[in-house]
Amino acid sequence: MALSDHIPNNVDLSADRKLMKGLTRWQPAYLEWWRDMGPSGFDEDLIWLRTAVSVNAKGWAHYDHVRMKDYRWGIFLSAPAPEEKILFGDHAGGSLWNEVPGEYRGMLRRLIVTQADTEPASVEQQRQLGSAAPSLYDLRNLLQVNVEEGRHLWAMVHLLHQYFGKDGREEAETLLLRRSGNPDRPRILSTFNQRTDDWLSFFMFTTFTDRDGKYQLSSLTNSAFSPLARATRFMLTEEAFHLFVGESGVDRVLRRSAAMTRKDPNGEASRHGAINLETVQRYLNFWYSSCLDLFGAEISGNAADYFASSLKSRHREDRYSEHQLLDQEYSIEHMLEGSLQTQEVPMRCAMNEVLRDEYIRDCERVVKRWNATIASFGLTFRLQLPHRRFNRVQGIHAGQCYSPEGAPMDPDTFDTRRHDWLPSSRERASIQELMRPIYTPGEFASWIAAPQKGIKGRAPDFEYVRFADPHHPAA
Ligand code: BYC
Numbered sequence: 001m002a003l004s005d006h007i008p009n010n011v012d013l014s015a016d017r018k019l020m021k022g023l024t025r026w027q028p029a030y031l032e033w034w035r036d037m038g039p040s041g042f043d044e045d046l047i048w049l050r051t052a053v054s055v056n057a058k059g060w061a062h063y064d065h066v067r068m069k070d071y072r073w074g075i076f077l078s079a080p081a082p083e084e085k086i087l088f089g090d091h092a093g094g095s096l097w098n099e100v101p102g103e104y105r106g107m108l109r110r111l112i113v114t115q116a117d118t119e120p121a122s123v124e125q126q127r128q129l130g131s132a133a134p135s136l137y138d139l140r141n142l143l144q145v146n147v148e149e150g151r152h153l154w155a156m157v158h159l160l161h162q163y164f165g166k167d168g169r170e171e172a173e174t175l176l177l178r179r180s181g182n183p184d185r186p187r188i189l190s191t192f193n194q195r196t197d198d199w200l201s202f203f204m205f206t207t208f209t210d211r212d213g214k215y216q217l218s219s220l221t222n223s224a225f226s227p228l229a230r231a232t233r234f235m236l237t238e239e240a241f242h243l244f245v246g247e248s249g250v251d252r253v254l255r256r257s258a259a260m261t262r263k264d265p266n267g268e269a270s271r272h273g274a275i276n277l278e279t280v281q282r283y284l285n286f287w288y289s290s291c292l293d294l295f296g297a298e299i300s301g302n303a304a305d306y307f308a309s310s311l312k313s314r315h316r317e318d319r320y321s322e323h324q325l326l327d328q329e330y331s332i333e334h335m336l337e338g339s340l341q342t343q344e345v346p347m348r349c350a351m352n353e354v355l356r357d358e359y360i361r362d363c364e365r366v367v368k369r370w371n372a373t374i375a376s377f378g379l380t381f382r383l384q385l386p387h388r389r390f391n392r393v394q395g396i397h398a399g400q401c402y403s404p405e406g407a408p409m410d411p412d413t414f415d416t417r418r419h420d421w422l423p424s425s426r427e428r429a430s431i432q433e434l435m436r437p438i439y440t441p442g443e444f445a446s447w448i449a450a451p452q453k454g455i456k457g458r459a460p461d462f463e464y465v466r467f468a469d470p471h472h473p474a475a
Pocket residue numbers: 111112114115118119122149188189190191209210211212213214216217293294295296297298299300301302303312352394
């Protein structure tokens with residue numbers, strides 16, 4: 001079978017011999033990486049997966065029970081919008097680019113490689129989770145997220161191969177060599193080297209880290225480099241499901257937590273096989289603060305250059321009326337000479353912070369919905385997002401100590417309170433204790449409620465995973 005049959009695509013792959021040749025070489029290395037670093041233990045099993053087969057509004061998603069090794073990772077670009085012009089930055093009003101301008105080659109490559117690197121990283125972080133899945137429904141959702149992150153890597157590797165020549169092909173190879181959490185060859189961005197080996201972390205990751213993905217991708221959908229804009233537009237359609245997995249996952253955890261908190265005379269859900277609400281808050285604090293770092297420095301020359309060069313815009317740039325941002329300023333509050341002060345910086349230099357603002361507003365909406373769930377159980381406990389300065393390791397607040405409310409503190413006081421705010425290794429171990437697989441259709445682990453409905457019209461007790469061997473080692 002020709003490679004183009006193995007790789008569903010709408011980029012006329014079979015007509016481009018050079019691209020075909022490059023990807024034919026890269027594909028075996030990818031499959032080897034998937035075997036070594038992808039989901040562990042489900043190679044022979046039939047998983048009810050959605051596969052992207054075209055970008056048409058009607059027919060892009062196809063559902064079937066498939067083996068992950070037979071999954072067909074495809075390359076899709078959203079259709080070009082006729083007459084579309086560059087929307088923002090110094091090139092606003094000009095025609096979109098179908099080739100990489102020489103002067104922006106380095107910047108564009110860096111953006112694409114950074115985006116690409118997160119995709120396999122997340123798959124590596126989630127590699128062991130299947131063996132502790134709280135249900136077949138959740139197992140299927142995990143594996144769906146994993147194959148789609150694999151496809152996102154394909155999307156970026158396609159750009160590297162088609163538009164960046166030899167260095168692009170080298171970067172594509174290196175993407176399969178870095179490893180999440182490896183001290184010698186770590187993944188590029190901080191959060192993608194964190195451990196995600198329990199399901200509460202997974203649901204926080206898909207809520208907060210995939211949400212960074214949504215905002216970063218959204219800011220690339222207006223790129224003047226049209227192939228990047230069209231690739232990220234299609235990736236965003238898949239991202240919506242990852243965010244659903246995260247938000248609904250935490251919501252179901254909260255339902256069990258809240259019910260068991262009510263039941264226990266001392267309000268300790270953990271005595272009934274559920275997770276304490278305070279623990280959920282500490283996991284939230286950890287993942288959310290780590291994800292704020294993913295937006296980069298508050299005051300960033302890189303960010304200004306990306307905007308000026310019409311490579312990376314704001315979220316929903318089309319909703320703004322002014323797309324140059326030359327004479328505007330942005331005020332940032334941070335520690336200057338020992339006290340919190342407000343500094344005015346040129347707007348273009350604050351583009352990372354502007355995107356972080358949009359992200360924070362979105363996270364606030366999510367927490368509001370979670371709190372409505374807790375309130376519906378008659379409890380007064382409420383989750384809260386910590387302040388943007390809390391627990392940061394990148395940017396102007398890095399290495400300083402602030403309470404979750406944003407008040408400056410001395411490092412010793414912070415240390416004594418650390419485990420009021422962030423999970424301790426003991427707390428992590430207690431969550432790990434709960435992680436036991438449930439592989440009977442329609443059954444769910446004690447720490448998570450069943451979903452209200454299943455996937456694509458199927459019931460929650462549908463057989464989302466059919467084990468090849470009924471005595472599955474993990475079952
Ligand atoms: N960790 O001026 P700055 C997703 C580096 S998630 C480590 O702020 P810039 C997904 C920075 O690289 C979306 N290093 O940089 C989710 C730079 O290094 P060099 C991923 C960091 O460029 C779930 C230096 O600090 N996509 O898709 O303005 C599952 C100076 O910083 C970090 C993208 O991020 C950090 N957190 O901003 C699967 C889009 N932050 O070059 C997938 C592409 C900063 O000086 N990337 N640094 O050595 C970008 O747009 C930008 O690179 C960043 C950083 C927003 C990340």
